[in-house]
Amino acid sequence: MLRRPQPAASDVPESRQAPWDCDFLREQAYVLLICGALCGSSDNYVLKWGSPEDGLMPGIPSETNLAASPARVLPTAPQAATESYRELLAGEGDKSLANQYMSMLSSEPFKAISMKSAVRNAAVDLLGSYADLSSLWALAFLSMQWGAAEMPRQFPKLNISEVDEQVRLLAEKVFAKVLREEDSKDALSLFTVPEDCPIGQKEAKERELQKELAEQKSLETAKRKKSFKMIRSQSLSLQMPTQQDWKGPPTASPAISPATPVLPGATPLPVPAPYAVPEFQRVTISGDYCAGITVEDYEQAAKSLAKALMIREKYARLAYHRFPRTTAQYLGHRRLDTTPLEEGLPDFHPPPLPEEDPYCLENAPPNLGYLVRMQGGILYVYDSKKMLERQEPHSLPYPDLETYTVDMSHILALITDGPTKTYCHRRLNFLESKFSLHEMLNEMSEFKELKSNPHRDFYNVRKVDTHIHAAACMNQKHLLRFIKHTYQTEPDRTVAEKRGRKITLRQVFDSLHMDPYDLTVDSLDVHAGRQTFHRFDKFNSKYNPVGASELRDLYLKTENYLGGEYFARMVKEVARELEESKYQYSEPRLSIYGRSPEEWPGLARWFIQNKVYSPHMRWVIQVPRIYDIFRLKKLLPSFGKMLENIFLPLFEATINPQDHRELHLFLKYVTGFDSVDDESKHSDHMFSDKSPSPDVWTSEQNPPYSYYLYYMYANIMVLNNLRRERGLSTFLFRPHCGEAGSITHLVSAFLTADNISHGLLLKKSPVLQYLYYLAQIPIAMSPLSNNSLFLEYSKNPLREFLHKGLHVSLSTDDPMQFHYTKEALMEEYAIAAQVWKLSTCDLCEIARNSVLQSGLSHQEKQKFLGQNYYKEGPEGNDIRKTNVAQIRMAFRYETLCNELSFLSDAMKSEEITALTN
Structure with a gap:
């Protein structure tokens, strides 16, 4: 649970102190309710929050006049509040109202609050003193919404001392086993599980059996198990929908459905009437739902998973990344009737209208004149030179490395926890089996529903290639044809300059001792084959046609003598093919290396001058993790300079768009950032809060993967908040992750990424795989690419992930290396459908996922x-x-709600135990 941030005076000025995190706001709302119960709605009072030293919440007036008299002082510290409330008690009151109030306290939004027992007990003691409680619920919600809406967003800081020592040591052990090149099997054994058994050893099985037998004899455990069963039966009875739940006019009374998280002692939340769902057969489980796992293990696993999801939600919302609304509801952080449905959606720039010029440089917002400086690898924004001298940054959430390492330690410790691994393994197996049963029972019903759907089929639903590199977006035949065409039409054109001597296209090929007429796709040698399997170095060489870097520079680069003209022409030809297909879209990656701050203006100039815009393309910027190469060549003094070259131009274009019109325009069509390179590269450095800051990382050693991801996320988070403040589009962080290397990469991405590409290693960790499912983190998978590099097609987990309900999409990665046809994305779908026998509904579900991602x-x-x-x-x-x-959509949603309800049931049991003790 997050604590109230206490920034040092030297770090954050008094005028810009961070507001309390959401948990403290809930505590304040809780206190307001208690005070309201004491005073009564007929009693008028004033809330005095005190001074900043006493716990003032910044952004709220120090004296809030709710009415004229009498005045009552509300202490803001919960401990002090407890004593003051006891002194204010008077009268016997109505016990029935006390019961009603207690029911309120145990329901949304306070069901998941980890309140101090003294405060909670004080609340229970104080009930029943005053008559009218009708306005208290609105008052509490007003305080929460007011605080969340008006106060500036800040990064909630934690202190390393708050981490349990065992958790910290366990996290370090995970890192150490991976980084010290110990036996790979032993290193992975901490968080992997054999496919055929969750524990795998006879002794462990016997220990679990003895533990379960001992549990059955325990009276206390029996009581807790009975409590769990009662909660679970209530959840299940209210989750099982009837056909009316998914039907009915918009004016109908809201029905209880899986879309309505059920809270103890509370009326189910209203749900808007959805589209109709035909009748279908559901799979339900009755009896002892803890069978095969002890109550203690279930409770420990559920609470740990809930905490991990809360950590993920914190980082996602701070960076304007996506987090599922349903998951947030079950965690107790959102209500349907108070949170706008559009909240949390990424802010992407809409495409220009047909009559608008996509390259118009006018209408840029005015300059702000803010100053930007890098400190510890993160860019800070200052309103003026005076503020810079006083070190008072603009009010934006600036991340804290210590807090990040604390949160990462919790996730690392979680994936090594035995009970949690067993629980997640069982739930994942259940999800896969449940889908098989659903498919067996409802496949014909789904097919009947699709057959009755007019006009639409798999070919004319929208599909997005969510992971493709621009330098390889064309197939090998397309590249060969373009090379031959340019040689035939303009052989004497000057295309390069070397040592002051201009070189024509004919001279380039003469120097390579080849005639383009004789070239074939085989001699071009850009296609990956068996020789590239587990050889990323050989794969990278495939970007050089005929093995010549000169042809790569000429045809596949944006920076060359021609200004990237040939590359732009090929990209536009690919775009025209997408436009002709009408239903296919693409998100090509363009590279920014961080060698120079001039890379961004050059890329924007290439985009505008060559008129590369297409309504069927959105652009993602990839940052290769090759600092070590630049440092070795003396191109960069430190890793901090690389980060500055990558992000400073973006901040300057956001703050002063009038001075950077071309870059400001280009950023409208950029939707995210990617981190790319060979994940299997080993790093000897263990990332922690003791790691050197980027400013002093001057060695030739490449920083580890987690280091790259944290500092990229940190700067994207600050940039997104600044752009949101200006009403500009925001960016998603979408790194390559889980293709190879350490499984700790997926831990870093769980905290920092909106979505990932590949994710193959999720198969090795049931805990992470289950977390990615519960958080519905999008995964762009490329089975044909993996087949040539790291994993045979038949072993690819895409089909398994799809059946379990993970949010997967199909992508091409590099059509030039892996595909043969003009429509590479359709080639991916066709092969997947044939190999895994995917149904039309499966394919359309993947296509829908791709658009959402x-x-x-x-x-x-x-x-x-x-x-x-x-x-x-x-x-x-x-x-x-x-x-x-709709049958498939109802099944997916009901299944997700069922899994989330296991977590919320564990939290409900804790709340009930705390109130009854």
């Missing part, structure tokens, strides 16, 4: 998926546009 704008997604695409479950699916059966 993509950087297409809100308006485009509404057009392609339906007006309510951002809602979860069947009500967010328009079968007329997606061709995904």
